Amino acid sequence: MDRILETESVTKTYRLGKIDVPVLHGIDLSVKQGEFAAIMGPSGSGKSTLLNIIGCLDRPTSGRVLIDCIDTSTLSDNELAVIRGRKIGFVFQTFNLVARLSAQRNVEMPMIYQDVPRNARVKRARELLTLFGLSDRMDHKPPEMSGGQRQRVALARALANDPALILADEPTGNLDSKTGKEILRILEDLNERGRTILIVTHDHEIAGKCDRIIRLKDGVIET
C-alpha cells in the first residue's frame, strides 16, 4: 500500500530566548494509506509538536516530512498552506471554531480558502453537518453548542475539502466518555471508508481500537 505520510529523522528544537529546548530527537515514522494509528506518550513528550510538524503547521528543525510523497521541506509557506488545506484535516482538543460564525460557516471556511464556489460550499457543509447529526444546528454558533456538538462541527470542517489524512490531537480530551465514544465512532467510520487517521490520545480504550500504537517518550519513538 501507498505511504501517505513519512518522516525522516525529524527533530524539533524550540528556542526560548537564548535557551534551546530540544523536543523531538530524530523521528522516523511511516503511515500507510488507510491506517488508523494512535500516538501515545506522557505529557510533554512531544506528541502535539510532532502532530503539528506532520500537519505542516510547523516546520521541523531538521529532517523531512513527506505527505503523499511530496517533500514538504522544499515547499514555500504558501505551498504548505495548500497542502494543509487540501490534503490534511485537523481536529483539536479545544475545537478551535470561530465563535461569531454559524456551524455552517465554520465548515465552509477551509473551502473558502480553496476557492470552492459558494453553492458547492454550502451544499457540502450542510451534507457534512447532516451526516454528523447536526441538521438542526447548522445556524447555531459554537458558544450555543455542547462540547460534543462543537467537536462534530470541527470534524465536519476537517473533512470539508475531502482530505486523505485526518490529524486529531486529543479530540476527546475535553469531552465526557460517552460523547468521546461518539466522536471515536465517527473517526472509526471515516477510517472504514478509507481515510487515514492519526490520533493523539491518553485513552487506552481509544488506542486499543487503532491499528497501531506509536509510543513517544522524551522525543523519541519507543519500539
Next chain:
Amino acid sequence: MAKIIDQLKTLPQRLLTIMIFLLVWEIAVKAGLLYPSPVPPASSVLGALKDLAFESIFWEHTFVSMQRILSGYALAIIIAVPLGFAVGWSTTLERYLDPLLQTFRQIPLMALFPVFILFFGTGELPCILIIMLAAMWCILLSTISSVQNIDPFLVKTARSVGTSQWDMLRKVVLPSAVPSIFTGMRYAYTDILLVLIAVEMLGVNGGWGIIVSSHEHHGQSHTVMYAILISMAIVGVIVNYIFVALERRLCRWKETIEIT
C-alpha cells in the same frame, strides 16, 4: 446610547476636579500667591478663550495646524503600518531591521529640522516630514508588538484551515492588530504636538505655534496665550476621544475572529 446616558450622568463628577482646579487658580492669583509671576486669573483666561472661539484668525491657524497633523499622520501610517507588519511577522526581517530602527529612533527630531530645511526648502514639506517621524515611532512600535503578540491559538486555527500567507495577514493579523495600531496613533498625538509647536514657532506659515509665540512676548497678551494653550488641550481631548471611540469600534471587528 446607554453609554452616552451613562457618561452624561457622571459628567458632574468628571467636571468637578476641573472646576476645583479653576477655582484654586482664580483664588491663588487674586490672593497674590503667585506674585510676581504674570499668571492671569482663570476668569480672564476663560474670557479670552470665549473671545478666541469667535475669532476667525484663530480657527484659520487651527486649520493650518490640523492639516499638518493629518498629513503627518497619513504619511506615518502609510510607512509605519506596512513596515510594522513586515517586521512583526518576519523574524528574519526583524533581525536585520531592528538595530537600524532602534538607532534612528534615538535621534532627536528637532535636530533634524535644519537638515530637512536644507534638503526640502522652507515650505510645508520639512514640517510635515518632522511630524511624520514624530508620529511614526509610536505607530511602528505598536504595530510590531501587536503583530508579534497575536494569539497563537488564532494563528494555528487559521493555518489549520489552509489560510495562505496573504489571507492570514489580511483576515487574521490585520483585524487583531488594528485596535492597537489606533492606540499607537492616539499616543503619537502628544509626540506630534510637541514637534508641531516647536517647528511652527521656528517660523513656518501659520499654525498654533505662531500664535503662541506671537502672544508670548506681548506683556498684556499673556492671557491670550494661556487661552490658546487651553484650546489646544481641548482639541487634544477631543482627538483622544475620537481615537478611543474608533478603538472600541475596531475591537468589535477583532472579536469577529475570536476562537472557541
